[in-house]
Structure formats: C-alpha cells, structure tokens
Amino acid sequence: MAPVDPDEELPDAADLGEPPPLDEVMDDLAMRFVVNCPAEEQESFERLLFQVEAAFWFYEDQYREIWPHAFPTLNLLTFSQQMFGCCPLLKAFEHRTKEIYDAFTSYKQQIPTCGAMLLNSNSTKLLLVKGWHAKCWGFPKGKIDKDEDKEHCAAREVLEEVGYDCMPALIPTKYIEMQWRQQTIRLYVVPGVPDDYPFATRTKKEISEIAWHKLKDIPTDKDKEDASKEKAKYWMVIPFVAKLRRFLAAEQQHAKKTKNKQQPQPQPPASAPAPSAEPVRVSGSSSGSSAKVAKGADAKGSAKAPPPSTAPAPSTNPPLGVKTKGTKKGAAAAAAAPSAAAAAPSPAAAPSSVQVLQRRGSRSAKGEGAEMAGAAARPSRGHPWLDFAFDRQPLLDAISAAG
Numbered sequence: 001m002a003p004v005d006p007d008e009e010l011p012d013a014a015d016l017g018e019p020p021p022l023d024e025v026m027d028d029l030a031m032r033f034v035v036n037c038p039a040e041e042q043e044s045f046e047r048l049l050f051q052v053e054a055a056f057w058f059y060e061d062q063y064r065e066i067w068p069h070a071f072p073t074l075n076l077l078t079f080s081q082q083m084f085g086c087c088p089l090l091k092a093f094e095h096r097t098k099e100i101y102d103a104f105t106s107y108k109q110q111i112p113t114c115g116a117m118l119l120n121s122n123s124t125k126l127l128l129v130k131g132w133h134a135k136c137w138g139f140p141k142g143k144i145d146k147d148e149d150k151e152h153c154a155a156r157e158v159l160e161e162v163g164y165d166c167m168p169a170l171i172p173t174k175y176i177e178m179q180w181r182q183q184t185i186r187l188y189v190v191p192g193v194p195d196d197y198p199f200a201t202r203t204k205k206e207i208s209e210i211a212w213h214k215l216k217d218i219p220t221d222k223d224k225e226d227a228s229k230e231k232a233k234y235w236m237v238i239p240f241v242a243k244l245r246r247f248l249a250a251e252q253q254h255a256k257k258t259k260n261k262q263q264p265q266p267q268p269p270a271s272a273p274a275p276s277a278e279p280v281r282v283s284g285s286s287s288g289s290s291a292k293v294a295k296g297a298d299a300k301g302s303a304k305a306p307p308p309s310t311a312p313a314p315s316t317n318p319p320l321g322v323k324t325k326g327t328k329k330g331a332a333a334a335a336a337a338p339s340a341a342a343a344a345p346s347p348a349a350a351p352s353s354v355q356v357l358q359r360r361g362s363r364s365a366k367g368e369g370a371e372m373a374g375a376a377a378r379p380s381r382g383h384p385w386l387d388f389a390f391d392r393q394p395l396l397d398a399i400s401a402a403g
Helices: 022-035 045-066 076-086 091-108 150-162 229-233 238-262 328-336 365-377 392-402
Strands: 113-120 125-131 141-143 175-180 183-193 207-214 280-283 290-293
Touching: 022 045, 022 076, 045 076, 045 091, 076 091, 113 150, 125 150, 141 150, 150 183, 150 207, 175 238, 183 238
Parallel strands: 113 183
Antiparallel strands: 113 125, 113 141, 125 207, 175 183, 280 290
C-alpha cells in the first residue's frame, strides 16, 4: 500500500455532494490503475492483479472513507470480480476471475517478505504490530518490490507501518530467516530503539495497533497450554522469538569474549633472572686461563672447553661473551687472522673456554662484525647457550665443535 500523510484531512462528504454510482467508481479505478498501467505490468495476470489490488486499497481509503454508507464492503476477491466485469482489458476473462485470483494468491505467497525485529535499548522488549482486522500480533514487514533488495524492503516496510527509520542501524548480516509455507520471511535484528519513540503508522487501514512487548512474556513452542489465549495472540511471532532469544544469547557471549580480548593481559614472569652487567671470572681450561661468563651461570652446564691455542689471541677477537660463528671453519679463520697487537693482547681478548653460538641473521663477515659490536652492548641471558635466537642447527654445530 502506498504511504499516506497521517495528518491529511479528507474532504467532507457534504462538500462533495452525492456519492457517484458504483459502476462509475469502478470505471474510474479501472482507468487509473489497470488500463493506463505500464505495459510490463500487463504481461501476466499476476502483475495485473497487483494493479487491481492497488485499486482496491484506493477504493477502501478514499471512496469508502468519504462515503462509508454509500459503497458496499468488499474483500479483494469480490472487488476483483467487480473489476473484471467492468474493465475492457479484463472483461474477456470475467468467467475465470476466481481461477486467476487463486493463482495470484498462490503467487503472492511465494514473494519474499522482509521486515525487522525492533528491540529497545537493553533488548528486553520487542515491537509488534497488529493488522487492521487482525486479532494476533506480528512484526512490521511486507513483500519485496520488483528490483528491490531485502535490506531496503525491510527498512521501507518498517517506516511505512510504524514510522521508524531503521536503515541506519540495520546490519545486512544480522537477520533471522524462516520458510513459512511457500514464503521466505527475513527479519533483521535492530536493537537500540528508544523506548519512548513516538511510533505512528503512515498507511491507512493496514495497522491498527503498535506496542512494545516484553520478550520474556512472549510464550514459546515448549509451552504445554497450546490453546491458551496468550499463545493464540502470538502464533505468528513464536517461531521467530525462539530463534531471537538464541541469537541474542550468542551476541552477548561474543561481546563478552571480545571485551576480554581487549583487556591487557598480565605478562608472564621471566624464565631466567635478570642478567648483571658485571661479569665474574670462573675457572676456564686446564691451562688455567679464565673466561668471562654472565653472573649466575652454571659451570656444569657449559660446553666442554676446546684445547687452548698456542698462538696468541688476535686483537680482532671480540670481548669475551660476544657471539662468534659456531662452526669449526669460522673458529679456524678467526685464529689465523694476523694482528699487529698480538704481542700484547688485551686482558679482555683472552680466549673463551665456552663455544658460543651464531645469532640468526648474520650473512657476511662485515655484517657479523657489526652484529658482534651490538651484541657486546646487550646483556647476556645468564648462559652463553641461552643468548641465541633458538636456531637448532647452530646449537648442534656448537656441541659438535665442543666435542
């Protein structure tokens, strides 16, 4: 039904004079809605009957509203029979009116219907509507128009029936959909509607009542009193409300998990004590040389010291505790490197009794030297074997070299 202005005042019957005869009214409606409708609407009886239905609502909203006692009360079938009897475009099919009407009714039941489940600010109340002549409650919804997507159909129907624009809050992925006989019904879940919103229908003779209903008071299919009056009032709502309750429970659980993830997590305690910048001397090799290891290191856990070299330590050796290549080839190259200060080696350049490991990422001797300089400034983890990037192969190489 086309929206109307609820504040529009109809002309008084006394100002319009005597009502026209019924046959003239039917001729007027046939010319307005059927004869002059777009050609694509005349391609099938199903499309033509939508035009007849629009004429029926105009008859109800205008002629019968102005002259309620002058025109008979008709339903859509009896009105269609009148239209087929007077309209030149339909008169040849007057004898098939009932057959065409039944096919149209079946066709309408296959058209998807869209609407919304409007919830209040804390999702404890659900907005329901009651049809013009209906005795039970339902959701604001309606049939989808040609070339209309489901989200806009739902928003349009809600706006027409209760006067609330839900499009800004409508999320396309949050809906409950069910198959009702041959018809697919999709209802979008729209929370956060103000409790005191002034709902008002924008259609005539379609919605008789709009009201909030407590979600917990709506009966479910599990109720034993199937014939109760309360359940009869909500028979169109009950199947959707059961799914809505599960939907809201899942949404609350998801929101709780998301909130917990966003909270800062406590950091686990360090697995090793904080290293000290001050090195201590422990016994090194059998020749009495000493090595510097981090304070608190366990001498029993260190690798077996290699035999001490008879050549003086070159000055290019980094200070003790700094990482070098963990392979034999790298150690031999470092021992053979010439040094101008070999005759007077620095105490800090004494050979280490512990084979240390290569740090991940070094790609050349030049890059390794830069990394060594950086490693000297970093505190040790408490043991030379702990101060590496957990590469398995360098560890195996170091054990092989030590043995």
